[in-house]
Amino acid sequence: MDPNFWRGKRVLLTGHTGFKGSWLALWLQLVGAKLVGYALQPPTNPSLFEVAHVAHGMRSIIGDICDGKTFHQVVADFQPEIVIHMAAQSVVHTSYEDPVSTYQTNVMGTVNLLEAVRQVGGVRALVNITSDKCYENKEWVWGYREVDQLGGYDPYSNSKACSELVTESYRNSFFNASDYSEHGVAIATARAGNVIAGGDWTHNGLVADIVQSLLEQRPVLIRNPYATRPWQHVLDALNGYLTLAENLYNKGPAFAEAWNFGPYASDVKPVGWLVDKLLSGWGNDATWEQDQAYHPHEAHSLSLDCAKARLKLGWSPNISLAQGLELIISRTQANHARANMRQVTEAANAQLK
Secondary structure, eight states, rough: OOHHTTTTTTEEEETTHHHHHHHHHHHHHTTTTTEEEEEOOSSSSSSSHHHHHTTTSEEEEETTTTTTHHHHHHHHHHHHHHHEEEOOOOHHHHHHHHHHHHHHHIIIHHHHHHHHHHHHOOOOOOEEEOOOGGBBOOOSSSOTTTSSOOOOOHHHHHHHHHHHHHHHHHHHSSOGGHHHHHHOEEEEEEOOOEETTTTTTTTOOOOHHHHHHTTTTTOOOOOOEEEEEEEEEEEHHHHHHHHHHHHHHHHHHOOOOEEEEEEOOGEEEEHHHHHHHHHHHHHHHEEEEOSEEEEOOOSSSSOOOOIIIIIOOOOOOOOOHHHHHHHHHHHHHHHHHOOOOHHHHHHHHHHHH
C-alpha cells in the first residue's frame, strides 16, 4: 500500500471496534486518512479498541449495521470516498449459538451497506471483508482460488458466502463495469486467512484462548490440534485490503472482483504446531492438552491460493508465521507490563507503512 495515497482521503470503516478493525483504524490514522468508524461497542472486555485508545484521532460512531436507516444517514453526512466493511459476527462457535443474529449481521448488514452506497452516491471504492471460510470446503490439500464454489457448513461460513453473493449481485445489478462512467463505483470482496496478532481477546478464538491460559498459568485446551489453517499476521491481511482499495479507487472495475489474501504455503500449519511454537516462546513450562468436550463441526483442512493478488496487486506477505508468533508474545508481555499499547500498535503498523 502507498501511505501517500491515503492522506486526506475520506474513509468509512465499519467494525472499527473489533480486533481487526482496531488495527486498521490505527493504521489509517497513522497515514492521515479522514476516518469515520461505525460499529457496535467493542465485542470483548478488554479490547484493543479501548486499550489502544483507537477512538482518538477519528470519529467513532457506535451503531448497528443492521440499522439501515441510521447507517444511511452516516454515509449521507460523511460522504466517504472509500468504504471498508468489516462489521460482522466473526466467530464460528457463536454462529452455532445464535445463527439468526449471525445471518442478520453478515448478510443484511451487507445489504444495508450496499444500499446506502447505492442511494447516497459519491463512494469510489468499496471493499467488503468476508472470510476464507466462504468456500465450499472439500477438505482439499491445495488452496482455494477465487473462482471456486462458495458454500459454508456452519452459519458463520455460510453467511460469509451469502455476503459474497449479495455483493456480486449488487455489483452486477447496480455497479456494473459497463456503466462505470455513470456510477463511478468499484466494489470488491476480500477473503483472508486465519488472522493472528496481539490484542485479540475474542472468546473461542484460538490465540486469545491460548494467551489467557498462559497468563493464568493453566494448561491450554485445544479443540482440534490436527486442523490446518492459513495463518497470517493481521498487518499482512490489512495491507492487502488497503492495496486493493487503492487499485479500486485508481483503476476502477478492472479490480472489482473477489481476492484472496493468505500466507505462503509454508505457513499453512496444523493448530498443534502453532500452539507448540507459542508455548515454546512463552517458556515457564507451559503445556497444552486436547479438549475432550463436544464441539460443533469445524473444517479440518483449509488454505488459500493467493496467486492473483501477488500477480495483479503486487501484494505478498511480509511477516512469517514464526515472526508473527514472536510478535504476539512480545505484545502480550508489553500489555501485561502496562505499556502504552497505542504506541506499541502504531510502531508495528509503521514497519509496513
